[in-house]
Amino acid sequence: MDAGFEAHLRAGEVEFDASDAALLRAVDDEESLNRAADALGRSYSRAHKRLTALEDALGPLVVRQRGGSGGGGSRLTDEARDLLARFERLRAEFTGTAEVEETVFDGEVVARDGELATVETPAGRVRALAPPVESEVEESPDADPETVQVAVRADAVTLHAPDDAPAAAATSARNRFSGTVAAIDAGEEVARLLVDVDADATLAALVTMSSVEKLGLDEESAVVASFKATATRASPRE
Structure with missing residues (x-):
């Protein structure tokens, strides 16, 4: 086990890092996990597997809607938005200290x-x-x-x-x-x-x-x- 600088949040054996934060933000912007994966240049299967691992450790992060008049899509849960806010506070604190230390x-x-x-x-x-x-x-x-x-x-x-x-x-x-x-x-x-x-x-x-x-x-x-x-x-x- 080690402790390094790169900003991450840990839940059990799973670490939430900048790559994971980018995935959630892309889902929020694109309102679709499939389109989010495309926007990030990742495969859908890779993005889905990672999101599943995160949700197993952290709880529901994305609500998926299938079909309907709106055509379906995905949106972030309140827990996901809280997670992103906490990660940004962590990264800001790291950055502010690291610049001079x-x-x-x-x-x-x-x-x-x-x-x-x-x-x-x-x-x-x-x-x-x-x-x-x-x-x-x-x-x-x-x-x-x-x-x-x-x-x-x-x-x-x-x-x-x-x-x-x-x-x-x-x-x-x-x-x-x-x-x-x-x-x-x-x-x-x-x-x-x-x-x-x-x-x-x-x-x-x-x-x-x-x-x-x-x-x-x-x-x-x-x-x-x-x-x-x-x-x-x-x-x-x-």
């Missing part, structure tokens, strides 16, 4: 591979996107170590329970730190967590409140934090 670690570049650099930080090694350095500095054996600052966005961090963390080779999020939750700032739908990773800075992460509850997170909970190299930036330290 990041953790910065100091480090030294120990290797480069194209646009990616491997940086040694107090918390461990991090792969990050990094601008190229001038060739004469890079090739000089007497040059000082290249010092950088590594910025990690809170929305890019995924938290795992230690026993459920996937192997590094099994995920594209190769950067990972083990740590403990130092603080939880809970909102209505989103929580901001600070994770102690034995560095000068605590690692900030954004997760849904449902994920906090699902993972049973509280202060001093052990977690594994992972994040992708492409969501991490290394820049020269001033």
